[in-house]
Amino acid sequence: MKKNIKLIASSLIAMGLIASPVASAKEIVIKFSHVTTEATPKGKGAMLLKKMVDERLGGKVRVEVYPSSQLYGDKAVLKALLLNDVQLAAPSLSKFSKYTKQWALFDLPFLFKNPQALNCFTDSAKGQALLGATERKGIKGLGYWLNGMKQISANHPLIKPEDAKGLKFRIMSSDVLKAQFEAVDANPQKMAFSEVYNALATGVIDGQENTWSNIRSKKFFEVQKDTTISNHGVLEYALVTNKRFWNSLPSDIRLQLDQIITEVTAEVTQFALDAAVKDMKTVADSGKTNIHTLTDAQKQQWVSAMKPVWSQFEDQVGKDNIAAVQQCNAKN
Ligand code: SIN
Numbered sequence: 001m002k003k004n005i006k007l008i009a010s011s012l013i014a015m016g017l018i019a020s021p022v023a024s025a026k027e028i029v030i031k032f033s034h035v036t037t038e039a040t041p042k043g044k045g046a047m048l049l050k051k052m053v054d055e056r057l058g059g060k061v062r063v064e065v066y067p068s069s070q071l072y073g074d075k076a077v078l079k080a081l082l083l084n085d086v087q088l089a090a091p092s093l094s095k096f097s098k099y100t101k102q103w104a105l106f107d108l109p110f111l112f113k114n115p116q117a118l119n120c121f122t123d124s125a126k127g128q129a130l131l132g133a134t135e136r137k138g139i140k141g142l143g144y145w146l147n148g149m150k151q152i153s154a155n156h157p158l159i160k161p162e163d164a165k166g167l168k169f170r171i172m173s174s175d176v177l178k179a180q181f182e183a184v185d186a187n188p189q190k191m192a193f194s195e196v197y198n199a200l201a202t203g204v205i206d207g208q209e210n211t212w213s214n215i216r217s218k219k220f221f222e223v224q225k226d227t228t229i230s231n232h233g234v235l236e237y238a239l240v241t242n243k244r245f246w247n248s249l250p251s252d253i254r255l256q257l258d259q260i261i262t263e264v265t266a267e268v269t270q271f272a273l274d275a276a277v278k279d280m281k282t283v284a285d286s287g288k289t290n291i292h293t294l295t296d297a298q299k300q301q302w303v304s305a306m307k308p309v310w311s312q313f314e315d316q317v318g319k320d321n322i323a324a325v326q327q328c329n330a331k332n
Pocket of ligand 1: 035036090091092147172192193210214235
């Protein structure tokens with residue numbers, strides 16, 4: 001009888017349905033590695049997560065945050081995550097093509113009308129189902145974290161799509177982003193985030209696309225004479241963990257971490273919305289880059305040039321997902 005009870009208990013522990021006394025006695029260390037500075041939506045989110053874990057789970061769980069690519073760049077971090085050398089990361093959804101082709105949805109140019117439409121989609125049933133796309137590769141999506149709308153910059157004004165012709169633009173490792181720049185006859189170059197500033201400063205590349213938060217925190221505006229408010233794409237992160245590590249956590253700890261992540265995710269949304277306004281102003285006030293606002297007609301030319309890219313990827317990302325985003329656009 002005793003033996004049976006022991007057997008049932010150990011099975012429940014293995015399934016993560018009850019806490020293991022051994023596992024909960026030892027402090028669990030969660031290493032969170034990411035590439036932005038602490039003064040960004042993701043950087044602040046990571047520090048808030050650490051703080052809330054200290055407050056609610058101190059002694060049982062400790063989060064160590066490694067910002068600014070100091071531990072790993074985004075390519076290496078996913079490998080490290082799968083080896084359980086780090087337990088949390090939040091790369092851009094554009095950087096997961098080795099693990100899922102579906103998240104390429106988020107890179108389609110001019111798909112999302114604004115951050116509110118993006119949040120509407122990620123909160124929807126379809127968005128939540130998509131968060132599970134990397135699970136069969138051992139990477140568990142815990143939540144979407146917002147950064148915002150991307151802008152485009154170079155060393156001359158980018159007003160018409162032809163202005164981008166022949167220029168080398170840094171992109172994240174995404175085939176959709178590659179196709180997007182090829183659609184305007186530009187020359188896209190996949191490159192790690194940590195290398196972009198130097199590549200711009202030395203002329204290895206001519207331009208880049210990123211959010212106001214990243215343009216400000218990585219000082220790209222100091223080495224780009226012209227920045228266009230294009231809002232042509234989005235930068236959204238997946239907060240991810242190692243699936244096996246996550247399932248091995250005592251269930252009470254996992255539940256509390258889930259709750260903390262939900263609360264932090266809401267704060268990150270607000271950090272991101274605030275940063276988009278504040279960082280754009282900081283960049284504009286610096287006077288170091290000329291900010292260009294497109295007329296509706298000019299914007300429409302970029303849409304016409306880039307949107308045909310959708311047809312190349314719609315089977316891969318799901319026409320139903322595109323339709324769901326469009327419903328969110330209509331509501332926002
Ligand atoms: C990030 O915000 O995590 C970096 C995005 C990029 O590589 O441009």
